[in-house]
Amino acid sequence: MRSDTERNRRRLIEAAADLAGERGTAVKMTEVAERAEVAVATAYRHFASVDDILAVYRFDVGLRLLTFSRRSDLTGLRLLEAVCAEWVRLVVVHGRSMVHTRSAEGYLARLRAGARHIAVQVEAVQQPIAAAAAELGLPEPGEQGAFLWNILFDPREIFDLLDTVGLTQAQVSRRLFAAFCGSLRGWLNESAG
Known part of the structure:
Protein backbone atom coordinates (compact mmCIF):
# COMPACT_ATOMS: atom_id res chain seq x y z
CA MET A 1 0.00 0.00 0.00
CA ARG A 2 1.33 3.45 -0.87
CA SER A 3 2.41 5.58 2.06
CA ASP A 4 -0.19 8.32 1.41
CA THR A 5 -2.91 5.68 1.07
CA GLU A 6 -1.87 4.07 4.35
CA ARG A 7 -1.61 7.48 6.03
CA ASN A 8 -5.17 8.40 4.91
CA ARG A 9 -6.49 5.04 6.07
CA ARG A 10 -4.83 5.44 9.48
CA ARG A 11 -6.17 9.02 9.79
CA LEU A 12 -9.70 7.82 9.04
CA ILE A 13 -9.47 5.09 11.68
CA GLU A 14 -8.15 7.52 14.29
CA ALA A 15 -10.75 10.15 13.40
CA ALA A 16 -13.65 7.68 13.61
CA ALA A 17 -12.40 6.37 16.96
CA ASP A 18 -11.99 9.88 18.34
CA LEU A 19 -15.44 10.96 17.20
CA ALA A 20 -17.07 7.77 18.50
CA THR A 30 -18.52 13.30 6.29
CA GLU A 31 -17.49 14.17 9.86
CA VAL A 32 -14.88 11.43 9.90
CA ALA A 33 -13.44 12.64 6.59
CA GLU A 34 -13.36 16.23 7.84
CA ARG A 35 -11.60 15.25 11.08
CA ALA A 36 -9.11 13.10 9.12
CA GLU A 37 -8.54 15.96 6.68
CA VAL A 38 -9.35 13.85 3.63
CA ALA A 39 -12.05 14.10 0.99
CA VAL A 40 -15.31 12.26 1.59
CA ALA A 41 -14.69 10.31 -1.64
CA THR A 42 -11.34 9.19 -0.23
CA ALA A 43 -13.05 8.02 2.96
CA TYR A 44 -15.54 5.95 0.96
CA ARG A 45 -12.74 4.52 -1.16
CA HIS A 46 -11.30 3.02 2.01
CA PHE A 47 -14.45 2.14 3.99
CA ALA A 48 -18.13 1.59 3.23
CA SER A 49 -19.32 3.08 6.54
CA VAL A 50 -18.27 4.43 9.91
CA ASP A 51 -19.18 1.02 11.38
CA ASP A 52 -16.65 -0.58 9.02
CA ILE A 53 -13.97 1.84 10.21
CA LEU A 54 -14.75 1.09 13.86
CA ALA A 55 -14.61 -2.66 13.16
CA VAL A 56 -11.07 -2.18 11.81
CA TYR A 57 -10.22 -0.11 14.88
CA ARG A 58 -11.52 -2.86 17.17
CA PHE A 59 -9.65 -5.49 15.11
CA ASP A 60 -6.40 -3.57 15.65
CA VAL A 61 -6.98 -3.55 19.42
CA GLY A 62 -7.83 -7.27 19.34
CA LEU A 63 -4.65 -7.92 17.39
CA ARG A 64 -2.64 -6.23 20.13
CA LEU A 65 -4.29 -8.53 22.68
CA LEU A 66 -3.55 -11.57 20.51
CA THR A 67 0.11 -10.57 20.20
CA PHE A 68 0.34 -10.15 23.97
CA SER A 69 -1.33 -13.52 24.56
CA ARG A 70 0.93 -15.38 22.15
CA ARG A 71 4.14 -13.82 23.43
CA SER A 72 3.46 -14.54 27.09
CA ASP A 73 5.49 -17.24 28.81
CA LEU A 74 2.76 -17.70 31.43
CA THR A 75 0.43 -20.69 31.53
CA GLY A 76 -2.97 -21.65 32.92
CA LEU A 77 -4.70 -19.26 35.28
CA ARG A 78 -1.71 -16.91 35.38
CA LEU A 79 -1.82 -16.53 31.58
CA LEU A 80 -5.54 -15.80 31.61
CA GLU A 81 -5.13 -13.29 34.43
CA ALA A 82 -2.39 -11.50 32.50
CA VAL A 83 -4.50 -11.44 29.31
CA CYS A 84 -7.43 -10.02 31.29
CA ALA A 85 -5.22 -7.30 32.77
CA GLU A 86 -3.86 -6.46 29.32
CA TRP A 87 -7.40 -6.15 27.93
CA VAL A 88 -8.37 -3.73 30.70
CA ARG A 89 -5.22 -1.73 29.95
CA LEU A 90 -6.01 -1.65 26.22
CA VAL A 91 -9.58 -0.54 26.88
CA ARG A 96 -14.40 5.65 25.21
CA SER A 97 -14.23 4.75 21.53
CA MET A 98 -14.03 1.13 22.71
CA VAL A 99 -17.52 1.47 24.16
CA ALA A 115 -16.66 -10.71 12.03
CA ARG A 116 -12.87 -10.30 11.97
CA HIS A 117 -12.74 -8.04 15.03
CA ILE A 118 -14.59 -10.67 17.07
CA ALA A 119 -12.56 -13.57 15.66
CA VAL A 120 -9.23 -11.96 16.61
CA GLN A 121 -10.47 -11.32 20.14
CA VAL A 122 -11.61 -14.95 20.45
CA GLU A 123 -8.25 -16.11 19.13
CA ALA A 124 -6.54 -13.98 21.78
CA VAL A 125 -8.54 -15.38 24.72
CA GLN A 126 -9.55 -18.90 23.71
CA GLN A 127 -6.27 -20.67 24.49
CA PRO A 128 -5.76 -18.85 27.82
CA ILE A 129 -9.37 -19.66 28.78
CA ALA A 130 -8.91 -23.32 27.81
CA ALA A 131 -5.66 -23.53 29.82
CA ALA A 132 -7.32 -21.91 32.84
CA ALA A 133 -10.31 -24.27 32.56
CA ALA A 134 -7.96 -27.27 32.48
CA GLU A 135 -6.15 -26.00 35.57
CA LEU A 136 -9.53 -25.62 37.30
CA GLY A 137 -10.42 -29.20 36.34
CA LEU A 138 -13.12 -28.07 33.92
CA PRO A 139 -13.84 -29.30 30.38
CA GLU A 140 -12.82 -27.32 27.30
CA PRO A 141 -15.25 -24.36 27.11
CA GLY A 142 -14.84 -23.61 23.38
CA GLU A 143 -16.42 -20.46 22.03
CA GLN A 144 -18.77 -20.27 25.01
CA GLY A 145 -15.77 -19.44 27.19
CA ALA A 146 -15.04 -16.44 24.97
CA PHE A 147 -18.73 -15.54 25.10
CA LEU A 148 -18.65 -15.41 28.91
CA TRP A 149 -15.39 -13.50 28.87
CA ASN A 150 -16.88 -10.92 26.52
CA ILE A 151 -19.87 -10.41 28.82
CA LEU A 152 -17.69 -9.62 31.81
CA PHE A 153 -14.95 -7.69 30.02
CA ASP A 154 -17.29 -5.36 28.13
CA PRO A 155 -15.59 -1.93 27.84
CA ARG A 156 -18.75 -0.20 29.12
CA GLU A 157 -18.57 -2.19 32.33
CA ILE A 158 -14.82 -1.65 32.69
CA PHE A 159 -15.33 2.13 32.54
CA ASP A 160 -18.30 1.84 34.92
CA LEU A 161 -16.11 0.09 37.49
CA LEU A 162 -13.32 2.62 37.02
CA ASP A 163 -15.44 5.78 36.97
CA THR A 164 -18.53 4.97 39.02
CA VAL A 165 -17.17 2.54 41.59
CA GLY A 166 -13.69 4.10 41.69
CA LEU A 167 -11.69 0.91 41.31
CA THR A 168 -8.16 0.98 39.93
CA GLN A 169 -7.29 -0.82 36.69
CA ALA A 170 -5.60 -3.56 38.70
CA GLN A 171 -8.67 -4.00 40.91
CA VAL A 172 -10.96 -4.10 37.87
CA SER A 173 -8.91 -6.76 36.12
CA ARG A 174 -8.51 -8.89 39.27
CA ARG A 175 -12.21 -8.76 40.17
CA LEU A 176 -13.39 -9.44 36.63
CA PHE A 177 -10.88 -12.29 36.33
CA ALA A 178 -12.18 -13.82 39.58
CA ALA A 179 -15.79 -13.34 38.46
CA PHE A 180 -14.98 -14.92 35.11
CA CYS A 181 -13.42 -18.00 36.75
CA GLY A 182 -16.52 -18.41 38.92
CA SER A 183 -18.83 -17.89 35.94
CA LEU A 184 -16.88 -20.38 33.86
CA ARG A 185 -17.10 -22.98 36.62
CA GLY A 186 -20.84 -22.44 37.00
CA TRP A 187 -21.47 -22.42 33.24
CA LEU A 188 -19.51 -25.59 32.54
CA ASN A 189 -20.84 -27.46 35.59
CA GLU A 190 -24.40 -26.61 34.52
CA SER A 191 -23.64 -27.76 30.96
CA ALA A 192 -22.27 -31.07 32.26
CA GLY A 193 -25.12 -31.71 34.68
Whole structure:
Protein backbone atom coordinates (compact mmCIF):
# COMPACT_ATOMS: atom_id res chain seq x y z
CA MET A 1 0.00 0.00 0.00
CA ARG A 2 1.33 3.45 -0.87
CA SER A 3 2.41 5.58 2.06
CA ASP A 4 -0.19 8.32 1.41
CA THR A 5 -2.91 5.68 1.07
CA GLU A 6 -1.87 4.07 4.35
CA ARG A 7 -1.61 7.48 6.03
CA ASN A 8 -5.17 8.40 4.91
CA ARG A 9 -6.49 5.04 6.07
CA ARG A 10 -4.83 5.44 9.48
CA ARG A 11 -6.17 9.02 9.79
CA LEU A 12 -9.70 7.82 9.04
CA ILE A 13 -9.47 5.09 11.68
CA GLU A 14 -8.15 7.52 14.29
CA ALA A 15 -10.75 10.15 13.40
CA ALA A 16 -13.65 7.68 13.61
CA ALA A 17 -12.40 6.37 16.96
CA ASP A 18 -11.99 9.88 18.34
CA LEU A 19 -15.44 10.96 17.20
CA ALA A 20 -17.07 7.77 18.50
CA GLY A 21 -15.34 8.33 21.82
CA GLU A 22 -16.66 11.88 21.97
CA ARG A 23 -20.19 11.41 20.63
CA GLY A 24 -21.05 7.73 20.46
CA THR A 25 -22.31 6.04 17.35
CA ALA A 26 -24.07 9.07 15.82
CA VAL A 27 -21.07 9.86 13.62
CA LYS A 28 -21.30 10.44 9.88
CA MET A 29 -18.69 9.61 7.27
CA THR A 30 -18.52 13.30 6.29
CA GLU A 31 -17.49 14.17 9.86
CA VAL A 32 -14.88 11.43 9.90
CA ALA A 33 -13.44 12.64 6.59
CA GLU A 34 -13.36 16.23 7.84
CA ARG A 35 -11.60 15.25 11.08
CA ALA A 36 -9.11 13.10 9.12
CA GLU A 37 -8.54 15.96 6.68
CA VAL A 38 -9.35 13.85 3.63
CA ALA A 39 -12.05 14.10 0.99
CA VAL A 40 -15.31 12.26 1.59
CA ALA A 41 -14.69 10.31 -1.64
CA THR A 42 -11.34 9.19 -0.23
CA ALA A 43 -13.05 8.02 2.96
CA TYR A 44 -15.54 5.95 0.96
CA ARG A 45 -12.74 4.52 -1.16
CA HIS A 46 -11.30 3.02 2.01
CA PHE A 47 -14.45 2.14 3.99
CA ALA A 48 -18.13 1.59 3.23
CA SER A 49 -19.32 3.08 6.54
CA VAL A 50 -18.27 4.43 9.91
CA ASP A 51 -19.18 1.02 11.38
CA ASP A 52 -16.65 -0.58 9.02
CA ILE A 53 -13.97 1.84 10.21
CA LEU A 54 -14.75 1.09 13.86
CA ALA A 55 -14.61 -2.66 13.16
CA VAL A 56 -11.07 -2.18 11.81
CA TYR A 57 -10.22 -0.11 14.88
CA ARG A 58 -11.52 -2.86 17.17
CA PHE A 59 -9.65 -5.49 15.11
CA ASP A 60 -6.40 -3.57 15.65
CA VAL A 61 -6.98 -3.55 19.42
CA GLY A 62 -7.83 -7.27 19.34
CA LEU A 63 -4.65 -7.92 17.39
CA ARG A 64 -2.64 -6.23 20.13
CA LEU A 65 -4.29 -8.53 22.68
CA LEU A 66 -3.55 -11.57 20.51
CA THR A 67 0.11 -10.57 20.20
CA PHE A 68 0.34 -10.15 23.97
CA SER A 69 -1.33 -13.52 24.56
CA ARG A 70 0.93 -15.38 22.15
CA ARG A 71 4.14 -13.82 23.43
CA SER A 72 3.46 -14.54 27.09
CA ASP A 73 5.49 -17.24 28.81
CA LEU A 74 2.76 -17.70 31.43
CA THR A 75 0.43 -20.69 31.53
CA GLY A 76 -2.97 -21.65 32.92
CA LEU A 77 -4.70 -19.26 35.28
CA ARG A 78 -1.71 -16.91 35.38
CA LEU A 79 -1.82 -16.53 31.58
CA LEU A 80 -5.54 -15.80 31.61
CA GLU A 81 -5.13 -13.29 34.43
CA ALA A 82 -2.39 -11.50 32.50
CA VAL A 83 -4.50 -11.44 29.31
CA CYS A 84 -7.43 -10.02 31.29
CA ALA A 85 -5.22 -7.30 32.77
CA GLU A 86 -3.86 -6.46 29.32
CA TRP A 87 -7.40 -6.15 27.93
CA VAL A 88 -8.37 -3.73 30.70
CA ARG A 89 -5.22 -1.73 29.95
CA LEU A 90 -6.01 -1.65 26.22
CA VAL A 91 -9.58 -0.54 26.88
CA VAL A 92 -8.35 2.32 29.06
CA VAL A 93 -5.62 3.34 26.60
CA HIS A 94 -8.06 3.37 23.68
CA GLY A 95 -10.70 5.20 25.68
CA ARG A 96 -14.40 5.65 25.21
CA SER A 97 -14.23 4.75 21.53
CA MET A 98 -14.03 1.13 22.71
CA VAL A 99 -17.52 1.47 24.16
CA HIS A 100 -18.98 2.59 20.86
CA THR A 101 -17.59 -0.23 18.75
CA ARG A 102 -20.28 -2.55 20.06
CA SER A 103 -23.17 -3.99 18.07
CA ALA A 104 -26.84 -4.78 18.58
CA GLU A 105 -26.13 -8.26 17.17
CA GLY A 106 -24.93 -10.92 19.60
CA TYR A 107 -21.29 -11.84 20.09
CA LEU A 108 -21.59 -15.47 18.99
CA ALA A 109 -23.75 -14.52 15.99
CA ARG A 110 -21.10 -12.05 14.84
CA LEU A 111 -18.33 -14.59 15.48
CA ARG A 112 -20.12 -17.24 13.43
CA ALA A 113 -20.84 -14.70 10.69
CA GLY A 114 -17.08 -14.13 10.40
CA ALA A 115 -16.66 -10.71 12.03
CA ARG A 116 -12.87 -10.30 11.97
CA HIS A 117 -12.74 -8.04 15.03
CA ILE A 118 -14.59 -10.67 17.07
CA ALA A 119 -12.56 -13.57 15.66
CA VAL A 120 -9.23 -11.96 16.61
CA GLN A 121 -10.47 -11.32 20.14
CA VAL A 122 -11.61 -14.95 20.45
CA GLU A 123 -8.25 -16.11 19.13
CA ALA A 124 -6.54 -13.98 21.78
CA VAL A 125 -8.54 -15.38 24.72
CA GLN A 126 -9.55 -18.90 23.71
CA GLN A 127 -6.27 -20.67 24.49
CA PRO A 128 -5.76 -18.85 27.82
CA ILE A 129 -9.37 -19.66 28.78
CA ALA A 130 -8.91 -23.32 27.81
CA ALA A 131 -5.66 -23.53 29.82
CA ALA A 132 -7.32 -21.91 32.84
CA ALA A 133 -10.31 -24.27 32.56
CA ALA A 134 -7.96 -27.27 32.48
CA GLU A 135 -6.15 -26.00 35.57
CA LEU A 136 -9.53 -25.62 37.30
CA GLY A 137 -10.42 -29.20 36.34
CA LEU A 138 -13.12 -28.07 33.92
CA PRO A 139 -13.84 -29.30 30.38
CA GLU A 140 -12.82 -27.32 27.30
CA PRO A 141 -15.25 -24.36 27.11
CA GLY A 142 -14.84 -23.61 23.38
CA GLU A 143 -16.42 -20.46 22.03
CA GLN A 144 -18.77 -20.27 25.01
CA GLY A 145 -15.77 -19.44 27.19
CA ALA A 146 -15.04 -16.44 24.97
CA PHE A 147 -18.73 -15.54 25.10
CA LEU A 148 -18.65 -15.41 28.91
CA TRP A 149 -15.39 -13.50 28.87
CA ASN A 150 -16.88 -10.92 26.52
CA ILE A 151 -19.87 -10.41 28.82
CA LEU A 152 -17.69 -9.62 31.81
CA PHE A 153 -14.95 -7.69 30.02
CA ASP A 154 -17.29 -5.36 28.13
CA PRO A 155 -15.59 -1.93 27.84
CA ARG A 156 -18.75 -0.20 29.12
CA GLU A 157 -18.57 -2.19 32.33
CA ILE A 158 -14.82 -1.65 32.69
CA PHE A 159 -15.33 2.13 32.54
CA ASP A 160 -18.30 1.84 34.92
CA LEU A 161 -16.11 0.09 37.49
CA LEU A 162 -13.32 2.62 37.02
CA ASP A 163 -15.44 5.78 36.97
CA THR A 164 -18.53 4.97 39.02
CA VAL A 165 -17.17 2.54 41.59
CA GLY A 166 -13.69 4.10 41.69
CA LEU A 167 -11.69 0.91 41.31
CA THR A 168 -8.16 0.98 39.93
CA GLN A 169 -7.29 -0.82 36.69
CA ALA A 170 -5.60 -3.56 38.70
CA GLN A 171 -8.67 -4.00 40.91
CA VAL A 172 -10.96 -4.10 37.87
CA SER A 173 -8.91 -6.76 36.12
CA ARG A 174 -8.51 -8.89 39.27
CA ARG A 175 -12.21 -8.76 40.17
CA LEU A 176 -13.39 -9.44 36.63
CA PHE A 177 -10.88 -12.29 36.33
CA ALA A 178 -12.18 -13.82 39.58
CA ALA A 179 -15.79 -13.34 38.46
CA PHE A 180 -14.98 -14.92 35.11
CA CYS A 181 -13.42 -18.00 36.75
CA GLY A 182 -16.52 -18.41 38.92
CA SER A 183 -18.83 -17.89 35.94
CA LEU A 184 -16.88 -20.38 33.86
CA ARG A 185 -17.10 -22.98 36.62
CA GLY A 186 -20.84 -22.44 37.00
CA TRP A 187 -21.47 -22.42 33.24
CA LEU A 188 -19.51 -25.59 32.54
CA ASN A 189 -20.84 -27.46 35.59
CA GLU A 190 -24.40 -26.61 34.52
CA SER A 191 -23.64 -27.76 30.96
CA ALA A 192 -22.27 -31.07 32.26
CA GLY A 193 -25.12 -31.71 34.68
